[in-house]
Amino acid sequence: MHGNKGVSILDNGPLWKSQRKFGLKNIRGIGLERKGVDSCVNDEVPFLLESLQATGGKAFDILSILAKASCNVLCSVMLGKRYEYDDDTLCRLVKIFSDVYHSSFDNFSLQMFVFAPKSIYIYPFSQSYKKMEKLLEDFEEIINKVITEHEEAFDKEHPRDLMDAFLKIMKEGKDKNFDMEQLRMYIRDIFEGGIETTTNTLNWSLICLLHYPEIQTKLREEIREIVGQSGSVKMSHKDDMPYTNAFIEENLRFVTSTPLGFQHKTNQDAEINGYVIPKDTTVTTNIWAVHNDPKYFDEPEKFKPERFIDEKGNFIKSEHVIAFSVGGRRCMGEHLGRMEIFIFLVSMIQRFEILPDPESKIPDLNVGFNGQTFFPYPYKLIFQEI
């Protein structure tokens, strides 16, 4: 499917290691002319708030606005540019990567991969695969245009963004794994890993706020005290906001947006806790089970941000909140994803009262579409300017 290219689908080995190292360095922007990763997030905030303001206090579906904001952050980080929210390229990118999850990595295909791994060989004949191929052709058309623009403006002394950094290694010819096909797959994997997950996490956190207006009030009080009524939110505020941190952590735990992580396979026989796992077995992490284990979380079925606050009022992180998974294959974009969630969420709560649509029921927090990700069914809410 990915032809052993990209990063998320690669077997553990030297290729994956070098590609992951490249990603971790260049997502953060180390050695690039591009602005820092936090500025890529901060610069998106006014556009996000403006499009929320434009809803004029009427009920609307927020999904595409959140997805465009998340997608634009990745475009800034990787391609050195962002798009207007009505730009055709941004709309196409958002649609491609939402459809990849919503129609191709659906529940049925996922269960087949986990419980009947050999089904991967018949997957190319399925309707889901055909849909995916069509979507990815559209993606290649977009990304080829951006690659051409980058090649035309390329200056090896001044790499601007992740794509330039990749082209630099490729042109130097020191590592033959850095080729054009790998560049396309790399960008694709990051979009695939970064848009849907961040959008879903933000979307579920807004639904939590609809269910618990008292929590929303408490969050706004803390935001007003630390950031002010109109000041811009910075990552440096985070350490002084224990309740906001606790809310975000509880949201990551309570609504596990990637319940089974990504699937991997063992490349040698292994033994864990006395269980023998033969070579070539599909392995999946049950993140949901850890998040709902009463051994680690008292009354796991209840939404309680306070569980992460100690008696002195400090935020206490739990090693059992593993929404980004654990180990060598844990999420490559955790740092960026956490930044987006904090800055976007705080900015939205600071400026707007988030209210349910009186015409419809607030979505249940444990009912949604289950596929590679767990996401809410379409719903509407109201953003009332304060």
Ligand code: HEM
């Ligand atoms: C709330 C947001 C996010 C969540 C919950 C999340 C969750 C995850 C999970 C569970 C995995 C699977 C780890 C495993 O295989 O065991 C993963 C992998 C990955 N994520 Fe994220 N992710 C988020 C945001 C992002 C962002 C913003 C990016 C892009 C910068 C990203 C890029 C990736 C990549 C490339 C991988 C594959 C890493 C590898 O195989 O080495 N993710 N993510």
